[in-house]
Amino acid sequence: MERYGYRVMLFAGALALGGCVTINIYFPAAAAERAADRIIDEVWQLKKGENPPKPDGPAGAPGERK
């Protein structure tokens, strides 16, 4: 039992250490994609101006607030 516990602890330690290395070395691809999209949105101005405000509003739209 004693030896078994030691091995498990060693495994947990290795896992934690591996995690630290992961953070430092691997390129965060998903985060980079989100960053790229945020920058592209701004450079191409995709978020602003793509839905121009319609002062009259759609005539027959259901649930339109008055």
Added chain:
Amino acid sequence: MSKAALWRIVLMVAVTTWAGAAIAQANLEINTPAIASLKSSMQNRHAQLAPLYGNGAVGFTRDGNVALRDANAVPLAQRQQVNALIAGENQDRAALYREIARANGQPGWENDIRATFAQRWIERAQPGWYYQSAGGSWVRK
């Protein structure tokens, strides 16, 4: 200590570790003065580049740049101006990729960031715009 308790510890360590990694990867730093100024420079240039993307004169390369695709789509008198636009855009893009890597304390990520952007520019491009396929040929979106 029981077997179950030990495995609970292992599980806890694993979850904490992965959660830590997830937080560290949550976002890249892109709010620096250098990046902001590059963005605004590229934003201004986009007004002139958009029609050139539209008529196929300029396309997106697989390495995250833009390039002259069809010189015939540009009147002779404007070709020099278009070449200058392309050169300016590629300069800003290179600086942008470098600055993002630097802002995150990982200058070595520059090429990874460039590759990510290369995919995203193409993915986000409007229908009708041209991009370079993995094989190097031009494809109309």
